[in-house]
Amino acid sequence: xxxxxxxxxxxxxxxxxxxxxxxxxxxxxxxxxxxxxxxxxxxxxxxxxxxxxxxxxxxxxxxxxxxxxxxxxxxxxxxxxxxxxxxxxxxxxxxxxxxxxxxxxxxxxxxx
Amino acid sequence: xxxxxxxxxxxxxxxxxxxxxxxxxxxxxxxxxxxxxxxxxxxxxxxxxxxxxxxxxxxxxxxxxxxxxxxxxxxxxxxxxxxxxxxxxxxxxxxxxxxxxxxxxxxxxxxxxx
Numbered sequence: 001x002x003x004x005x006x007x008x009x010x011x012x013x014x015x016x017x018x019x020x021x022x023x024x025x026x027x028x029x030x031x032x033x034x035x036x037x038x039x040x041x042x043x044x045x046x047x048x049x050x051x052x053x054x055x056x057x058x059x060x061x062x063x064x065x066x067x068x069x070x071x072x073x074x075x076x077x078x079x080x081x082x083x084x085x086x087x088x089x090x091x092x093x094x095x096x097x098x099x100x101x102x103x104x105x106x107x108x109x110x111x112x
Numbered sequence: 113x114x115x116x117x118x119x120x121x122x123x124x125x126x127x128x129x130x131x132x133x134x135x136x137x138x139x140x141x142x143x144x145x146x147x148x149x150x151x152x153x154x155x156x157x158x159x160x161x162x163x164x165x166x167x168x169x170x171x172x173x174x175x176x177x178x179x180x181x182x183x184x185x186x187x188x189x190x191x192x193x194x195x196x197x198x199x200x201x202x203x204x205x206x207x208x209x210x211x212x213x214x215x216x217x218x219x220x221x222x223x224x225x226x
Contacts (some may be wrong), residue, residue: 004154040121042218043155043200090154100145101206101214103154 002026006091007083013081013111021107022077023091031094032074033058033101034066036087043090049074083112118201118217126225131188133199133220140181141203145214146173149198158199159186191224198222 004025022031030041033048045058049068063085065077074093078085088108092101118135125131135144143162147155159170161177161184168175174187184203188195202219 015154040218043216089187092154100143100157100160101155105154106152 004091004093004102004104006089006107008107009105010108011110013078013109015081015083015111017081018077018079019081019109021089021091021109023074023076023093023104025072025074025091025093027093027102028071029093029095029102031069031096032068033092033094034064034074034076035090036060036091037090037106038087046076046089050074052074057078081109083107083111086111116203116217118220119218119221122221122223123220124223124225125191126189127193129191129193131195131222132185133201134183134185135201135217136202137203138182139205139214141205141215142181143204143206144175144177144184145202145204146184146186147173147202149219150196150199155198155200159169175195177223186212186224191222193226196222197225 007022034046035043037043044060046064047058047066049055052071055066067075088106090106091104094101116135116137145160146158148158149155159175164181165179166177172189198219198221199217200213204214
């Protein structure tokens, strides 16, 4: 059972480039989330989804877009990367009625 | 919005010492969770608490859900080098089927000197 899988694990982008981070879960969870982690800032929610085809903004959504076309996948897009988006990105999922999230192992993104 | 204050921000201890960290909130939760993040990995759930006053253990870890529902603490006894990492508290307020909002503390960085 793989749980939550994030790809890629590492990426370096130039300012202005675009990219998509992929999150896949095999636990049939309804809810999925994208967080970013920066030193001293903890985990900050970017966007989340409560079901296939639905997404919502979290605490820090600017500069990011998401899509949940399939229940098991949650994509995070950066249309025009900025150095301020250098961070470690975590995807998580959870099931209705079960408390707590299962996290992926993260994507370390550097924007130069 | 809800905010969690987690303290201390960091701790440097000797192997064998006990550790205590806590979280306080400006509002109530009906679930408290404690996660550990190893270097280079995602957070992993350690303990979940569901009732005010509940005390739960997981090996050398003990966590409690405060009576007021606005705080929780985590104790680690007889620390070992593999306890190194970032510990996060998280609060969850849910009703019915809407359990999807977790609020995280900023974490406690634990360093254990052998």
